[in-house]
Amino acid sequence: MEATVRQLTATRTAAQEQGDVRELAVAARELRYWSARRASARLIEPDQQPQVIRFGVQATLRHDDGSLRVFRIVGEDEADPGAGKLSYVSPIARSLLGAALGDRLKVAGREVEITALAGSSADS
Numbered sequence: 001m002e003a004t005v006r007q008l009t010a011t012r013t014a015a016q017e018q019g020d021v022r023e024l025a026v027a028a029r030e031l032r033y034w035s036a037r038r039a040s041a042r043l044i045e046p047d048q049q050p051q052v053i054r055f056g057v058q059a060t061l062r063h064d065d066g067s068l069r070v071f072r073i074v075g076e077d078e079a080d081p082g083a084g085k086l087s088y089v090s091p092i093a094r095s096l097l098g099a100a101l102g103d104r105l106k107v108a109g110r111e112v113e114i115t116a117l118a119g120s121s122a123d124s
Contacts, residue, residue, distance in 0.1 A: 001038045001077065008034060037077060050117045053096045055088050060116035061096075061107065068115070073097070 008031040015024035050057045058072040071086050073096070079087035086093040095107045096114075104113045 001034060001041060004034050005031065005038060041075070050119050051100060053099045053114070053117065056119070058118040059096060059099070059114055061112040062115045064111040069112075071096070 008027050012024060012027035012031055015021075015027055053059050053073065055073050055075075058070060061069045061071070063069070069084070071084050071092070073088050073093050074085045076087045076089060079085055079090070081090075088094075088097070092108055095105065099105055099114050101114050101117050104111065106112070
């Protein structure tokens with residue numbers, strides 16, 4: 001969020017200097033949105049060794065075919081499914097919340113086993 005606000009502030013400044021009314025309006029609108037999101041955001045630090053899947057926790061899932069997938073449960077603004085970051089309100093994340101290491105459950109129609117849980121990391 002911080003990087004987005006900085007980038008939008010720079011975009012707004014450049015639009016003002018260039019007299020680009022349309023770009024200025026777009027940047028101002030986006031800056032209001034992200035500034036409000038930042039003001040209401042709460043930093044959540046997960047346990048280093050979590051016992052269950054919750055916001056901020058990274059979970060490794062083994063599918064019934066043996067393949068592994070790693071997901072971290074994040075906020076809506078951080079979600080990037082391709083990078084393994086699932087919004088806590090997504091259907092997959094909701095089906096995982098509260099599951100513990102070793103639990104077997106059905107996720108998106110597939111049988112999975114929770115094989116590892118991890119807390120915060122430097123690259124999350």
